[in-house]
Structures are given as C-alpha cells and as structure tokens.
Amino acid sequence: MTHVMHRLLKTPYPRAVGGDGPYLIDSTGKRYIDSASGAGVSCLGHSAASVSDAIARQTKELGYVYNAYFTTDVLERFADALVEMTPQGLDWVFPGSGGSESMDGALKLALQFHDENGQPQRRKFISRRQSYHGCTIGALSVSGNRMRRMLFEKFLPETIQISPCYEYRDRRVDETAEAYSQRLANELDAEIERQGPDTVAAFVAETVVGATAGSIPPTPDYFRLIKKVCEKHGVLFIADEILSGCGRTGTYLSIEQDGVTPDLAVVAKGLGAGYQPLSAILVSDKIVQTIASGRGFFFHGHTYNGHATAAAAGLAVIETIRERKLLDNVRNMGALMIDRLNDRLGNHPHVGNIRGRGLLIGVELVQDRATKKPFAGERMLWNAIQKAAFARGLLCYPGFGTADGVDGDHVLLAPPFIINEDHVGEIVDKLAPSIDEALTQTGKAA
Ligand SMILES: Cc1ncc(COP(=O)(O)O)c(C=O)c1O
8 A cells, every 4th residue: 555646556566775886775675676767767876975975964063945035065066067068158056856847947048148138029939849858838838749749738838849860760870960950950940930930939958868669869960050040040949868867878968979068958867866856057157148238037937946955966977977086987887788789689689779978878769670660658668578578677768750750669778877788788788688578578460
C-alpha cells in the first residue's frame, strides 16, 4: 500500500535504498548499472561524497533565504563557477529548480526582452518537430513531440514547428551534410518570413535531441547557419541544454562544439547531478542590459530560485567535474561506448543507427535496415527493452515515437561521467541481449 501517486498507477515500484558509484541498489540488494543516470541526471553517480558533504555543510550554515530579499555567498560562488564553465557571452545566471521551469523562464525572458526593446509584437516561438522542452504549459507548447502534447493540445499556446535536424532519416542520399544543414536553415528563414519577421520572438532547439528521439547530434554547420538566420531577423536563439549540457557531451555546453553562442541557454539535470533539484537560465549580457535599463526587473520568479542548499550542490558538482577532469573521461568513454556498441550491434538486423555526442548516445531500432521502416508504436518494443534490461540489472532510457512522434523506438544511454571501461563493457553486454529478448517477446513480424 502506498500513498504516493506514482507516475504509473497500476505497477508496483521496486524500492531503491542506496547507490554505489554508477550502481543503484534496491531493497533486495540487487544492483543495477545506471546507464541513463536516471534521466540524464546523476552525472557523478549515486555516492558522490563531495556533493553530499557540501550540502550538509550548507544546511548547517544556512539552508534557504528568500531571493527577493537576499543573495548568499554560496549562490554568488555557484554563479561565478557556472559562468566560468560556459562560453563567453553567456555571463548571467538565473537559477531555478528544474528544466521545465527554467524553459518557461527563458521563453518569458525572450518576450520581456522584445517588449523592453519596443517590439512587444514579437510573441511567436518557432521550435522543431520531435522535440521535448518540458511538461509545464509554456515548455510543452514549444515541444514538438506529438505524444507528449496530445492530451493537452487544446490548452497550449500556439507555436510553430519546423523540421528537426535528423540526418539518419531526413538527409537525402544525394545531399551532402552541408547542403542538408543549409536546407534546414533555409526552412527556418522561409518560416520566419512567412510569419512576419517582426512577430517572431525566438527559435528554440535542443542542441542534441534527447529523450524523444534518442540523442541526435546536429550536422556540422547546422547551428551556425541557424544562428545566422536568427540574427538576420532579430530572432533570439534559445538552446535547450537541459539534457545535453553540464558536460554530458564532453564540453560543458554541447553548443560549444557547434561554434555558436546562443542568446539564452537552459541547463538542468546534470547541474545538481540529482543531489538537489537545480536548473539555470544562462543569459547573454544584451538581454540583461536591455531589461536592466528598461523596467529593471525580470517579471518572473519562483520561491526557490537561488536556493542556497541547491547552489551548494551545484557548486560542488562543478568543482568535482573540474578536479577530476571528468570531461576528458566523458569524451573517452563516449568514444569507447560507440565503438563497443558498433562492435556488438552494428550489424544487428534491427539496429538502424548508433549515434551520439560524448556520453549522450542513442541506438535506434528499425524493422528493416534498408528502408529504415520503424516498428509500429503499438508494439511497444521500447517498453519491452526497458523491462528486459531492468531484469538484467541495467537501467537504460528507452523511448518511443522516434521516427515521427508515433512509430519507432530507441534506447538512450547517458551514463554517469565516472564510468570506466569495465562499466562500458557491462552496459553493452546487458543491453544487447535485452534488445534481442524484447524483439522476440514482442514478435518480430510487427
Ligand atoms: C531536453 C529537455 N528539455 C526539458 C526537459 C524538462 O526538464 P524537467 O523534467 O527537469 O522539467 C527535459 C527532461 O527530460 C529534457 O530532456
């Protein structure tokens, strides 16, 4: 009997009781290797003493102050450290407690920026199909994923969706990657023109598409060309780095690898590494100065923005990443994981594509490798993979609707940054038979 309203209301949940590096332990003593860091969160694993000690120290000193009245040393130090980690041009931190919350804040910052700038008519947001930016009304309204929107569609503010950058499915055989990037940038340009350039507030995109399509990195040049189009029309570019940020792809922000500085970037998940709920909007100086010289305050705020204990956790996470040089490990283990997956699954008849950046990796499953035909959504292959992996002591993050929002399956791997070669081997050794078992169980001929 439970009084907790869990997400799944018909399924009993195992009870997690402890953690040991990249492993979670349940109440029966069973150990699970966490190849997804929960949902891309626990980047330091489940027993990072540097973070739990920092939290304990902070709660003894001062747990919380109201952000309308005070700042704290720990919040200032956290913001300094975060700005130091991020590309030049993102010099301000608006802290929060979760990805969706901060994504809503970023949308409102864009609206307020244009309003202060004498362009209050810029109210439209353009994002991409197959995207996920969060479950609050604002964040969901710019999310392109059909399944996640479905139930709430009529209540969502209208936004505009264009094509994602999905090379495996959408680049034509006769097209170079550069030409494909240019085609997508042209699509954004045409859409802004169609909407009326002075009505568009911002373009929103995940730097690496995460949970809804299984780690799809952009093609080279894609974001550079997209940013050029945004600049041409005075449209802000909001990078959703909630999953891909904080070191997950081998640089602190993934967008650094695309040679672009967004106007706003949102980070969450790995920021507090799961030890505290923590997120942040990274804001360019242009936006802050415009608001500072206008109304002088951001028309938005939550009770827990700038929470001292969460900031202590965030600071300790950044320090741990730096001291242990974990971004090097992310790059090395990410490359190794892709190699091992290719060795083991590269010729599998139902593995269509293995891709990723750093330790954000996707395996896309297909009915037919030649045609890339996905499995039907109702087959729920992803769910069977999750169950088969769970039974083997592997936590992974399978998803559905990969191909078009309804059909298709993938497995997302986003293990903690602290993994070593043995952990990579264990993950691949447990994933491969889980995929085969799920295919057999759900019937190969769907
Ligand atoms: C890319 C992306 N954006 C936004 C969110 C929403 O963040 P949260 O669940 O912390 O509200 C997620 C969560 O999975 C995400 O992966």
